[in-house]
Amino acid sequence: GVLPGQESALIGALLAAGVGPRVAAADDVRNLLLSPAAGLDPQARMDVRPLAGQLLDLLQDTPALHALSAKFALQLDGGEALAMREHPHDLWLAAADERHLLLGLAGCPSDAPLARIEAAQAVELVRQLLLLFLELATPEQSRMRQLLAQLPASELLQRLQARLDVPLQPPTADWQTPAGVERAPAGIYPQARAGLCMVVAGAQLGRLHAEQLLALAELSERHAGGELRLTPWQGLLLGNVPQAEAATLCNALGELGLLHEAGDPLLGLVACTGSAACARGLADSKHHALHLAELLRANGARPQAHLSACPRSCAS
Numbered sequence: 001g002v003l004p005g006q007e008s009a010l011i012g013a014l015l016a017a018g019v020g021p022r023v024a025a026a027d028d029v030r031n032l033l034l035s036p037a038a039g040l041d042p043q044a045r046m047d048v049r050p051l052a053g054q055l056l057d058l059l060q061d062t063p064a065l066h067a068l069s070a071k072f073a074l075q076l077d078g079g080e081a082l083a084m085r086e087h088p089h090d091l092w093l094a095a096a097d098e099r100h101l102l103l104g105l106a107g108c109p110s111d112a113p114l115a116r117i118e119a120a121q122a123v124e125l126v127r128q129l130l131l132l133f134l135e136l137a138t139p140e141q142s143r144m145r146q147l148l149a150q151l152p153a154s155e156l157l158q159r160l161q162a163r164l165d166v167p168l169q170p171p172t173a174d175w176q177t178p179a180g181v182e183r184a185p186a187g188i189y190p191q192a193r194a195g196l197c198m199v200v201a202g203a204q205l206g207r208l209h210a211e212q213l214l215a216l217a218e219l220s221e222r223h224a225g226g227e228l229r230l231t232p233w234q235g236l237l238l239g240n241v242p243q244a245e246a247a248t249l250c251n252a253l254g255e256l257g258l259l260h261e262a263g264d265p266l267l268g269l270v271a272c273t274g275s276a277a278c279a280r281g282l283a284d285s286k287h288h289a290l291h292l293a294e295l296l297r298a299n300g301a302r303p304q305a306h307l308s309a310c311p312r313s314c315a316s
Helices: 007-016 024-029 049-061 063-067 119-136 144-148 153-161 210-223 243-255 285-299
Strands: 074-077 089-095 100-107 115-118 187-190 196-202 229-231 235-242 269-271 305-307
Touching: 024 049, 024 063, 049 074, 049 119, 063 119, 089 119, 089 144, 100 119, 100 144, 115 119, 119 144, 119 153, 144 153, 187 243, 196 243, 210 235, 210 243, 235 243, 269 285, 285 305
Parallel strands: 074 089, 269 305
Antiparallel strands: 089 100, 100 115, 187 196, 196 235, 229 235
């Protein structure tokens, strides 16, 4: 919905507000997923926020890494309960304990890890691994899984080891993936710090309007220390909420049109932009999703469904 001729002004305003990369050329490679509850979740084995900041700095400040595909993605899992673990990434790191990380490739933390490293060595390992990928991959191999289809992971790790000053350790034998969430979360969740909690809500079909954002900013400053965190389930999380204020905050989010009840059928629906705003769309997928939600609300079913308006399947 950006007006023609206003693109540069909008981009400039977003960059000035800190909503974007420090370097414009680095925007497409800032694909790092971590839990929106990082540093707050009582189940976490490690606060991964400092490392996440270092990895984002690495991706932004290393021009050679800007050659990575815009779909090349990293996952950093601190062991939080509020986490999306089943989404595959080109490279993933998962906390084994408060000092060690497990490394995996072309998958997600529910897969078997390939090696164990000191958390202090993670940034250099990721740097060398990404540079090695760019050296070895052909132009057709834009993703890690494509390279591993031709080069065994064991050989890739051997080449990586030759570039590192510290040894890659064998993976933890009894590694078990922490349980995550099966559906998009919503409602009130415990926080590590006593007396505080997290409140999670979904945006209807991934859309927030300006008036909602202004109201959310005010609610965040009043109840949650002024911080809003986006979630990978197309919603947002407010942390550091006093427990006595959590129900009031949930009700206020509901009045704004956000989904704060876990049983809402819209939480299980993902719809692409559709024909209303995409030239490729063959159907108004968001309108259909709203209609489907009403039918589901009437019969009690709560499926996970993805509505795509063309064969590109953006909603999936």
